[in-house]
Amino acid sequence: MTHLISARDLRASYSGKVALDGVSFDIEEGASFALLGPNGAGKTTLINILCTLHRPDSGSVSVAGHDALRYPRRARRNIGVVFQTSSLDDRLTARENLEFHGLVHGLPGRRRETRIRQVLELVGLEEWEDDVVRTFSGGMRRRLEIARALMHEPKILFLDEPTVGLDAQTRQQIWQYLDRLRREWSLTVLTTTHYIEEVEDADVVCIIDHGKIIAQGSPERLKGEYGRRWLQVDTIDAATLEDVQARFPEAQVIGVRSIVVPAESADPEMFRKGTFEGKIMEVRHREPTLESVFLSLTGRELRDRADPGKVANGRGERR
Amino acid sequence: MIGARRKRWLQVAANLALVAAGLFAVSFLPPDNSLADVRRTGVLKLCVPKEFPPLVQDDPQAPGFDIELMQKVAEDIGVRLTVNVMLSMGKDFNPRNWQLTRGQCNVIAGGVADTVQTRNFLQTIPTGAETGWVAISLTGEQPESGSTWAVWPGSAGLDRVSLSSWVREQGIRPVLMRSPAELSQLLQSGRVDGAIVERFVASSAGLPRDYRVTWLQPKQFGRYQMALGLWKGDQTLFRAIGRSVQKIKISNWFGGKNVQYGLGTLNALPD
C-alpha cells in the first residue's frame, strides 16, 4: 500500500499556544479519512500544514511522494482544497471562478473548457455557470468550491468542515457528491468535521483533541475498541442525578437531567426499584457509537451536532 | 451560455465607450469667454507699435504683413478689426512700461518673437517670418574681440541677457544706441566697427550702401519666428485665430505677401 500522505510528529503553535502536539498519521490512496474533533482541537491547523499554507514548528509531511515542506509547489499540484470559509470571488461568475483556478493551475485552454464542463456537471451547477457567485446560496457556493478544487484533477481532496453552516438537506447532498467522487474518480478525501454522524461512512476516523491524536482506525474498530455500552438514565430532578453520580463514579453527566452509566457496572433493573424508584423517567441502552467512543476517550461529549442553532452560528463564522 | 458571456463583455465595452465618449464630448466645452466676448462686441482689438517694418508700416497702401494678416483673420472670424497703435510699444527696454493690458488688446503683433520669454505671459501663433540677432558691418564678418559695436537689443522678446553676457565674454566694447534711428548715423560716423541689432531693425533702418547683414553667431544664438501674441488663458480666441491663420496659410495668401513685404527666406542674409 502506498501512503499518499504521511505526517510525522507535527508540532505547531500560535503565539505560545500549542495547536498541534506531535501528530503522526498515514493516509492510503483512495481512502476516505476523517479528522474528528471539537472546535479548537487543531484540525484547521493540521489542514493548513497539509496544504502548505502553514509551516509546522517541527515534523515532516509528504504529499503524493513530495516533501511538502521543502517542495510545497510540487505538493500543491496534487491537492485540491475546500476551505472552511468561502474562498470564492463572489463578484465573479461561477465559470470565471473556475476559469481563474484553471489558469493559475496552468491548464491549457481546451483542457480548461472540458474540465469546467465536467466539474459543473458533477455538482449540478451547469445552469448557473454565468451567474455571479454573490447570488448563490451557501450550498451552491460549497458545491462550486468542491467543483473548483477538482478542476486540476488532484489526487487528494482536503475538505475543512465542508458542511458547516449548511442545512441538513444540503449537507446530505454534499456528502452524496463526495461519495460519488470517491467511487467514480477514485479520489483520496480528507475531511475534518465536528459532526459525528458525518464520519460513520469514512474508511478511517482519526480523533483529535487538544492537538493530539487520541485514536485512529475504522469506525467499527474504534467502536469495538473504545466503545462502551452505556446506560442512559433520565431523572425527574437534579437531586436524583447527583445521587446517581454519587453511586457510580464512572458516570458522566450529559444533560440537566440525563446521565450515562457504564453498562457493565449497572443493571437497568437497579433504577426501577429501590432508592431510585419513582425518580427515574427513563432508562435505555446506548449502543456503541462514535459518540460514545469520543466520550470514553475524552470524558466529554462531542455535543456539536448540526442542530439549527449551529447552522446560524456557522453563518456567523463565515463573514 | 457563450452568448451570456459575450453580452457581459459587450456591456463592459459599451460602458467604457460611453464614459470615453462622455469625456471626449466634455473636452469641447469652452474653457473661457474670450472668443464669445469678441463675437459679442463684434470687434477684435489688435495692438501694434507705430512702426515695425515690414510687419507694421505707416503706409495706408501697405500697412504691413501682420496688419494684413489680422484683417484676414478678423474677416474669417466675422468681426471687425480695430488697430490700436500703441506709441509706447518699443519705446522702453522694459515692456512692462508699455502698459499694454488685456483691456486694450486682444492680440499683439508687430514685433512679438516666439520665444520662451514671450511665452511666459503670452501665447503665440507663429507667422513664419524669422528673427534673431544680426551683425551689420562693411565686411560682413562676425564681431571680433576688442572691436567696438553698436548694440540695440530691441524689444521683440529675444533673450537680451544671453546677448549681453556674450558681448561681455567676447570682450566687445558695446555702444548702446538710444533708438534705431541712430543706426545709420552711428555706422557712418566710424565710431563703431558695426552694429548688433534685431533682424527687423536692420531691414527697416534704411542702411547705408555697402553694409552687409549676417546672422550673429548662428551656432550660439537661435533664430525665432515672429508671431501673433495672445494673452495666456484666452484659449477660445487663441484656437479660433490659430484655425484662421492655418486656413489662410493653406490658401497660399502667405506666399504672395511674403514676396510683397520681402519676408520669406532671408535671401539678404547668408547663414
Added chain:
Amino acid sequence: MSEFAVLLRGVYGVWLREIMRATRDRGQLIGGVSRPLIWLLILGVGLNPYFRGEVYGQVNYVIPYTYLQFLFPAVIVLNIMYTSIQFAVSVIWDREFGFLREVLVSPMPRSMILLGKVLGGATVATLHGCLVLLLARFADVTMGVDQIAMAIGLMFMLSFGLTSFGILLAARVRSFEGFGVFSNTLILPLYFTSSSVFPLDPSLSRTQAVTSYPEWLVFLVRANPITYAVDALRGVLINFHQFPPTAGLAVIAGMCVLFFVAALWDFNRS
C-alpha cells in the same frame, strides 16, 4: 507543456481577474472620470483668470504654457495615484474574504502571483490615466502618436510602482476603514507637494524668483518622488521640464524596482 507557459498562464489568470473586477466596480470608474473633471474643468478653469496674462511683459506665472497645459500631466498622475494606491483595497479584500488562500494553494510561486496582481492593478491605473488623455483637447495639449505612446509607457511604469506601494500599504492595514484614512493622508499631500498645481523651482530662471516659496516647501517638493514623475510626464506631453529629463525616468524606474521587491519580500514572509 513548458514550465514557462504554465507560469505565464497563471500570471495571465491573476491579471485577468483584476481586470474583470475593475470592470464590475462602477465606483472606481466614476472616481476615475470625476477626478479629471473636477481638477481640469472646475479647478483649471476656475483658477485660469489668476494665471493668465494681464499686462504685456509682466510675468506672474513663470511657465511658458497655460495653466491648464501645466495642470494636465499632473491630473493624469493624480488619477493614477488614486487608482494604484486604492488597488490595495482589492488586496485587503482578498485577504479578509479568504480568496487569497485559493491563490496560495495553487502551484504558482508567490512572486508570480504578486506580479500578476501588480500588472493587473497597473493596467487598470494606466487606463484611468488614459481617461484624462481624452480631455487633452480641452487643455490645449496636442500630442503626436509617439508622444502618446511614450506617455502611456511612463504612466504604466508609474502605475506599476505605485500599485506595488499600495500592496505594501495593504499589508500594514488591518481594515478597509483604516485604509480610507491612509489614502487621504497620503495621496493628496503627495499630490500637492509634487509641483502639480504650482510651478516650483527657483533655479529655473531669474524671473522665477518673482514667485519664490519658503525653503521648507521647496524641500518637500524636491523630496517627493511624485514631483519627478509629474515632471517626466510634463516633459513628454508639453515638453516642459523643471528637472533634468532623465531624473523623472530614473525615479519612476527606481520606485518600480524598490516597491516591487519590498512588496515581494513582504508577501513571501506573510
